[in-house]
Amino acid sequence: MQSPFQELQLFITGPTYVRPEVRQAGLWPEFGHRDAENRKRFEPVMKNLMALAQAPEDYQVIIFNGSGTTAMDASIRSLVADGETVLNVSVGAFGDLYHKLAVVNGKKAVQLKFDPGSCIDTSRLKQALDEHRPAVVTLTHNETSTGVTNDIQEACELIRKSGALALVDGISIFGGAPSRISQTRCAMYSTSTQKSLGLPAGFGIAFVSPDAVAKAEKVESRGLISDILSQLPRAGKYQTLTTPNCTLANQMYMQLEYIVSHEGVEKRFARHLEMRDMVHGFVDGLEGYELFAPRENRSPTLTTVRVPEGISAARLKEIKETMRDRGYLFDPGYGKLNDALEKDGIRPVFRIGHMGDITVDMLQNYLKSLREVLPA
Numbered sequence: 001m002q003s004p005f006q007e008l009q010l011f012i013t014g015p016t017y018v019r020p021e022v023r024q025a026g027l028w029p030e031f032g033h034r035d036a037e038n039r040k041r042f043e044p045v046m047k048n049l050m051a052l053a054q055a056p057e058d059y060q061v062i063i064f065n066g067s068g069t070t071a072m073d074a075s076i077r078s079l080v081a082d083g084e085t086v087l088n089v090s091v092g093a094f095g096d097l098y099h100k101l102a103v104v105n106g107k108k109a110v111q112l113k114f115d116p117g118s119c120i121d122t123s124r125l126k127q128a129l130d131e132h133r134p135a136v137v138t139l140t141h142n143e144t145s146t147g148v149t150n151d152i153q154e155a156c157e158l159i160r161k162s163g164a165l166a167l168v169d170g171i172s173i174f175g176g177a178p179s180r181i182s183q184t185r186c187a188m189y190s191t192s193t194q195k196s197l198g199l200p201a202g203f204g205i206a207f208v209s210p211d212a213v214a215k216a217e218k219v220e221s222r223g224l225i226s227d228i229l230s231q232l233p234r235a236g237k238y239q240t241l242t243t244p245n246c247t248l249a250n251q252m253y254m255q256l257e258y259i260v261s262h263e264g265v266e267k268r269f270a271r272h273l274e275m276r277d278m279v280h281g282f283v284d285g286l287e288g289y290e291l292f293a294p295r296e297n298r299s300p301t302l303t304t305v306r307v308p309e310g311i312s313a314a315r316l317k318e319i320k321e322t323m324r325d326r327g328y329l330f331d332p333g334y335g336k337l338n339d340a341l342e343k344d345g346i347r348p349v350f351r352i353g354h355m356g357d358i359t360v361d362m363l364q365n366y367l368k369s370l371r372e373v374l375p376a
């Protein structure tokens, strides 16, 4: 059967474009997840993930069935003990998600919130650490709703000095920029397949430190799939705890071999910076449009653009349909953020995802088309 669906190039912030070779690898043979065939896929996958993360040797990688949120949920359930405080630092919707996970899991959670479009202010972080004395702190490496990348190195240093464990959400940046795990030595760094790795969704990925393992031993009611101590013995055998998506495992094998041994990790990161700079140049050339994130904290994987006076969020949704007719999926911005901005009389923002396997040429063509469609 031919695909009944429209072929669209995705310039949203995840899921992202999957290149034809990776789609093809989805046709490779299925396998038994407790059979020797499993290790042929997952041993190289896990080793390549460690290489891409540039993670220290004493970290272990876990592959969860689910998505990025599954790994974040596991970090809360495994590493925050009942009665102790978790501080959720938020610069947007995904920082709020970490807080929600703490609250719904019954943890004693306090939130340190920054205005959308801001990055973490470390002096306020220090104050919050002094005031709340948290045992655990959650951070967002790259806030997808606002296009802000936080300096997690500085933040994690403060957190470590305070004696707390840092949990980092690296979902929309991992694979497109350094994870900084070696420098931050965060307790757990969570990510997923469908963003800068250029794969379909289906696995959450986590890098866990020896400190995290020691801490989990003292936490009760960690669940089963959300328990890093249940996951790690399987991960140590290059397995998943529950039955994995074999199609995605084959694609992941292929894609990580490509990233680490063919494209090269440094080249991949450099390509993301080149694409980010291209988009900045594009926005600078548009009358009345402005980059939303602060200069020093602009994401290498997505860019947020504030529109000129007179263009509403509803108009951005119309632009999305015009771009669809041109074969592209345009991102009209994070819905809740634009609702809040418009309520306060502030101009909305749209997003351009430039992550994963999007090439400089693809991006150039997209920007050319977008320029023809965006109202002057």
Ligand SMILES: Cc1ncc(COP(=O)(O)O)c(C=O)c1O
Pocket: 014, 067, 068, 069, 070, 094, 097, 140, 142, 143, 144, 169, 170, 171, 172, 192
């Ligand atoms: C920064 C960030 N955190 C968490 C999530 C949730 O990830 P998932 O949809 O893989 O569960 C997303 C998804 O967009 C994200 O961008």
